[in-house]
Amino acid sequence: QVQLVESGGALVQAGGSLRLSCEASGRTFSRYTMGWFRQAPGKEREFVAALTRRNAITYYADSVKGRFTMSRDNVKNTMYLQMNSLKPDDTAVYYCAARDGLISGKGDDYEYWGQGTQVTVSS
Numbered sequence: 420q421v422q423l424v425e426s427g428g429a430l431v432q433a434g435g436s437l438r439l440s441c442e443a444s445g446r447t448f449s450r451y452t453m454g455w456f457r458q459a460p461g462k463e464r465e466f467v468a469a470l471t472r473r474n475a476i477t478y479y480a481d482s483v484k485g486r487f488t489m490s491r492d493n494v495k496n497t498m499y500l501q502m503n504s505l506k507p508d509d510t511a512v513y514y515c516a517a518r519d520g521l522i523s524g525k526g527d528d529y530e531y532w533g534q535g536t537q538v539t540v541s542s
Contacts, residue, residue, distance in 0.1 A: 428536030441515030
């Protein structure tokens with residue numbers, strides 16, 4: 420198993436930036452494909468970004484492409500989501516997730532989840 424803990428969520432003005440972190444513990448972090456998802460109030464969880472084991476392939480939702488950058492440091496067992504040019508529509512609880520498999524944008528494919536971190540973007 421792997422345990423995931425997100426941090427970095429905050430209240431920020433539109434146009435601002437935030438960096439979320441997801442720290443992993445437990446089994447070898449580098450074996451997992453990692454993903455970020457988000458859920459806004461009253462909405463379903465949606466895919467944000469995913470990254471393969473060795474930073475080889477990154478996959479972004481169209482809504483964040485060009486604004487968000489996902490990366491990982493397999494030495495520090497930490498994954499990051501750099502979010503720039505934030506919009507009010509980005510307001511949500513952001514979750515990191517891990518799966519022992521190929522890159523995927525489907526939440527049901529991920530076996531492990533963090534508790535989430537709140538991002539609020541004011542207009």
